[in-house]
Amino acid sequence: MPKFAANISLLFKELPFLDRFAAAADHGFTGVEALFPYDDAVTQMTRRLAMNGLQMVLINCPPPNWAGGERGFAAVPGLTERFRHDFKRAVRFAEALGAQHMHVMAGKASGLVARTTFVENLRWASAEAPRMSLTIEPLNGTDMPGYFLNDFDQAAEILDEVKAKNVNLQFDMYHAQMLTGDGMAVWEAHGHRAVHVQIASAPGRRAPEKGEVDFPAFFAALDDSGYKGWVSAEYMPEGDTRKTLGWLDAVKGS
Numbered sequence: 001m002p003k004f005a006a007n008i009s010l011l012f013k014e015l016p017f018l019d020r021f022a023a024a025a026d027h028g029f030t031g032v033e034a035l036f037p038y039d040d041a042v043t044q045m046t047r048r049l050a051m052n053g054l055q056m057v058l059i060n061c062p063p064p065n066w067a068g069g070e071r072g073f074a075a076v077p078g079l080t081e082r083f084r085h086d087f088k089r090a091v092r093f094a095e096a097l098g099a100q101h102m103h104v105m106a107g108k109a110s111g112l113v114a115r116t117t118f119v120e121n122l123r124w125a126s127a128e129a130p131r132m133s134l135t136i137e138p139l140n141g142t143d144m145p146g147y148f149l150n151d152f153d154q155a156a157e158i159l160d161e162v163k164a165k166n167v168n169l170q171f172d173m174y175h176a177q178m179l180t181g182d183g184m185a186v187w188e189a190h191g192h193r194a195v196h197v198q199i200a201s202a203p204g205r206r207a208p209e210k211g212e213v214d215f216p217a218f219f220a221a222l223d224d225s226g227y228k229g230w231v232s233a234e235y236m237p238e239g240d241t242r243k244t245l246g247w248l249d250a251v252k253g254s
């Protein structure tokens, strides 16, 4: 059985942010991740992690100055200085939280210059933070129009070119299914590159129990593949999160 984390930017939103740590632990998660937790004090968060025996699994880079901002800059030509500045601050933040991974967001861009910019920035980031596990995540264009990294084959080529041990794939089954209509096939092709996995039903981005993906089969495939990383629930609960966790009880009970 995979180890499950809760994305507390999306789950338990009915609670104040700092109370979501305890809610995640109370409902069977052993890790949490957050998209952009930069508005809360690190000491408050580390306290909640310790109090609830939780691992901080992942945060996204950038911001700090996220509010209203773009989804990253790593592939945006002309914004390399901005990316590097934000990256350094984000690494300090991630390290203070004990985050296992940091997702380096590409941003909105296209074309060859963007690709070169992304590769160069990832190589730089890998050397700048050699102890931090960095991820890149293809996002589907319906949810994230114009986002540079929007294809798993493209991500694989980029990872091969960056060729850094600490830069790997973040595999979100929701995006894989939305992009291709066959997320399982994408996992079979690219799962060996994944150091972090996220789940949600597709379409709809709800709890992983309805929709097109057979999640029990996917969890079995994760186990069979020897995947040892986290599986993070990154979905938009319909109403009270606690009422959407039947899928987790089912996995734990099986």
Ligand SMILES: O=C(O)[C@@H](O)C(=O)CO
Pocket: 035, 060, 103, 137, 139, 172, 175, 198, 234
């Ligand atoms: O799937 C997603 O949207 C996230 O994992 C993310 O990092 C982009 O906001």
Ligand SMILES: [Mg+2]
Pocket: 137, 172, 198, 234
């Ligand atoms: Mg995701």
